[in-house]
Amino acid sequence: MEPTIEVTGLRKRYGRTVALDGMSCTVRPGHVTGFVGPNGAGKSTTMRVVLGLAAPDAGTALVGGVPYRTLRRPLTHVGALLDAGALQPSRSARNHLLWLARSQGFAARRVDEVLEQTGLGGAGRRRAGGFSLGMRQRLGIAAALLGDPPVLMLDEPFNGLDPEGIVWMRGLLGTLAAQGRAVLVSSHLMSELQHIAAHVVIIGRGRVLADTTVSELLAAAPSLEEAYFALTRDAVDFRGEAAR
Numbered sequence: 001m002e003p004t005i006e007v008t009g010l011r012k013r014y015g016r017t018v019a020l021d022g023m024s025c026t027v028r029p030g031h032v033t034g035f036v037g038p039n040g041a042g043k044s045t046t047m048r049v050v051l052g053l054a055a056p057d058a059g060t061a062l063v064g065g066v067p068y069r070t071l072r073r074p075l076t077h078v079g080a081l082l083d084a085g086a087l088q089p090s091r092s093a094r095n096h097l098l099w100l101a102r103s104q105g106f107a108a109r110r111v112d113e114v115l116e117q118t119g120l121g122g123a124g125r126r127r128a129g130g131f132s133l134g135m136r137q138r139l140g141i142a143a144a145l146l147g148d149p150p151v152l153m154l155d156e157p158f159n160g161l162d163p164e165g166i167v168w169m170r171g172l173l174g175t176l177a178a179q180g181r182a183v184l185v186s187s188h189l190m191s192e193l194q195h196i197a198a199h200v201v202i203i204g205r206g207r208v209l210a211d212t213t214v215s216e217l218l219a220a221a222p223s224l225e226e227a228y229f230a231l232t233r234d235a236v237d238f239r240g241e242a243a244r
């Protein structure tokens with residue numbers, strides 16, 4: 001499977017709210033692609049549509065050229081971190097991952113590998129409900145890595161991480177991309193993206209405002225943050241909703 005995410009002409013309304021308004025972009029392998037935009041711009045909705053968790057009103061979303069729902073053993077194709085809080089609180093971290101692994105026919109050994117890889121080796125038997133936000137993020141990453149997928153889609157993976165966790169996450173994302181995977185990372189932390197992303201898709205009000213390399217943006221603006229502000233000035237969702 002070619003590690004790509006291709007989104008074409010996605011439209012999605014929730015009642016009167018236009019969440020996606022013709023979203024199109026392609027995420028390619030070998031580098032981290034940053035996915036940024038103001039609150040409510042449509043980042044999570046795009047990711048949910050790619051994963052088949054929300055149905056678009058129009059348009060297509062393909063992973064490696066096919067819709068996610070047609071993938072057999074999907075975790076071997078796409079690893080996703082959408083909501084790190086989405087776990088059974090009474091289950092241990094290890095059992096949470098074992099349950100996922102069994103559903104996909106992975107060996108239990110793989111669970112221990114991803115626990116180690118995410119720094120949770122010593123916490124695997126602790127109740128996930130008692131985890132800090134940063135630990136939940138790590139557990140969410142562990143789940144995303146379980147199937148060793150060529151495509152990763154991570155919604156705000158830096159959330160809740162302490163400084164050591166942030167450095168670790170930077171390194172991990174760089175390694176995953178260098179291994180030839182397609183890595184899509186949404187974040188509001190422009191300075192973080194400037195560190196790790198080679199490509200950025202900037203969105204506003206459900207559509208793409210810029211889909212370009214970080215170096216191209218930095219050639220026109222002193223920082224990624226300033227480039228972002230210039231592009232999104234008129235696309236702040238909850239303050240501009242009436243203008244739609």
Ligand SMILES: Nc1ncnc2c1ncn2[C@@H]1O[C@H](COP(=O)(O)OP(=O)(O)OP(=O)(O)O)[C@@H](O)[C@H]1O
Nearest residue numbers: 014017018019037038039040041042043044045046
């Ligand atoms: N299930 C839903 N029901 C109703 N409205 C929704 C739903 N999901 C998303 N929306 C709306 O769709 C728009 C896009 O939301 P989305 O969560 O995709 O944005 P986002 O870019 O991820 O924002 P944030 O940066 O705040 O996480 C918002 O106006 C949001 O309120």
